[in-house]
Amino acid sequence: MPTNQMPRAKAKSKTLTDFLSPLREADPELSGLVRKELSRQRHTVELIASENFASRAALEAASSVLTNKYAEGYPDARYYGGCEVVDEIEILAIERCKELFGAEHVNVQAHSGSTANQAVYFSELALGDGLMAMKLDHGGHLTHGLKVNFSGRFYNFHTYGLDRETGRLDYEGIERLAKEHRPRLIVAGASAYPRTIDFERFAEIAHSVGARLMVDMAHIAGLVAAGMHPDPVEVSEYVTTTTHKTLAGPRSGVILCKKEFAKGIDKAIFPGLQGGPLMHVVAAKAACFKLAMTGEFKDRQRQTVANAARLAERLQAGGISLVSGGTDNHLMLADLTNIGLTGIEAETRLEDVGITVNKNSVPYDELPPTITSGIRLGTPAVTTRGFREHEMDVVAEIILSVLCGKTTAADVKRLRRRTDELLAGFPLYPHL
Ligand code: DSN
Numbered sequence: 001m002p003t004n005q006m007p008r009a010k011a012k013s014k015t016l017t018d019f020l021s022p023l024r025e026a027d028p029e030l031s032g033l034v035r036k037e038l039s040r041q042r043h044t045v046e047l048i049a050s051e052n053f054a055s056r057a058a059l060e061a062a063s064s065v066l067t068n069k070y071a072e073g074y075p076d077a078r079y080y081g082g083c084e085v086v087d088e089i090e091i092l093a094i095e096r097c098k099e100l101f102g103a104e105h106v107n108v109q110a111h112s113g114s115t116a117n118q119a120v121y122f123s124e125l126a127l128g129d130g131l132m133a134m135k136l137d138h139g140g141h142l143t144h145g146l147k148v149n150f151s152g153r154f155y156n157f158h159t160y161g162l163d164r165e166t167g168r169l170d171y172e173g174i175e176r177l178a179k180e181h182r183p184r185l186i187v188a189g190a191s192a193y194p195r196t197i198d199f200e201r202f203a204e205i206a207h208s209v210g211a212r213l214m215v216d217m218a219h220i221a222g223l224v225a226a227g228m229h230p231d232p233v234e235v236s237e238y239v240t241t242t243t244h245k246t247l248a249g250p251r252s253g254v255i256l257c258k259k260e261f262a263k264g265i266d267k268a269i270f271p272g273l274q275g276g277p278l279m280h281v282v283a284a285k286a287a288c289f290k291l292a293m294t295g296e297f298k299d300r301q302r303q304t305v306a307n308a309a310r311l312a313e314r315l316q317a318g319g320i321s322l323v324s325g326g327t328d329n330h331l332m333l334a335d336l337t338n339i340g341l342t343g344i345e346a347e348t349r350l351e352d353v354g355i356t357v358n359k360n361s362v363p364y365d366e367l368p369p370t371i372t373s374g375i376r377l378g379t380p381a382v383t384t385r386g387f388r389e390h391e392m393d394v395v396a397e398i399i400l401s402v403l404c405g406k407t408t409a410a411d412v413k414r415l416r417r418r419t420d421e422l423l424a425g426f427p428l429y430p431h432l
Contacts, residue, residue: 069086071086120214120238128155131145182211213238309327350399
């Protein structure tokens, strides 16, 4: 080989070497952090109610070559060439989601639950229009009208809450508010409500004042898919969800609606709010919907609810007070006022023994959201990991020791070991 060609050949092969290097070689620093997070997930009892572990299939699809493809537009109506394969993938995701929930129309391009909600507002409302949703500090969501969120800034929200005595939705109060304000849209659904939501009642209220109903089922979508919670799809004009909570798919969003609103929703997402869809995430959603139709998934949702009921029962027996006195779904909200702890204190103490929860306002909370009087606990992730009632008993015991007793540094060490022993029986992502 002539010597004047050698440096070029070398340079070329170096470029290819970098391009084809695995993450651990191309970027050991980043790879180390990813491993560190995997290790954190493996070695903690994950009780954050909105979290879960995505299936191996969803993880693979989300890290596939589909990330390379631009596909602005919709199947068969794209603004880029080379979309024939991603068209098939998007259609697969749509058809599976329609089948899973019995929806007339589905948009799988929303990047998140927030964008999904934004798209419904954008399609259905004019700036300044009135709508109703649940107060954030009673269990609602940022996009349900928080003043500093786009929702609270662009639209006129009238918020409803929970009955002070029962800790449950006050449907009569909601009806009164609807009659008083006659909103264009009523939003049902919550981030921290432990009880079954009566979507039929919501639909009756909305339709009686000429409003449309949007259900944000992000938290309970997996339960709905498995028939463990009343289905909002039939009775609402719009349903939004994330795909990473009880559904155990990739971090993303979806919008379901009646056929007559399909055009408005699709236009709101693209070109209204987003550009190119994340086709690797759309593919991961397709994988998620397929798995959500299996018997294994349904069993897991049943166990999620059973685990939550068991945890709630044990915590209450040990002296922890739960908002509404228990749970019907995958989560519960502990009010720590009577044991003299704040939410942030409880979150930190539990973290020290390897249990992850989040501080959470309780209805009528007098403490700010950065401190709070409560914590939210949920069972989707631990159930995916394989926990059943027996493990929930152990988790409850550890929580009660940490929150209700006096723990020395030695106790914390012992309880941390107990958590480790419990987790050791349930390996997470053993292939990684
Ligand atoms: N942030 C989510 C939750 O924790 O419930 C809602 O989007």
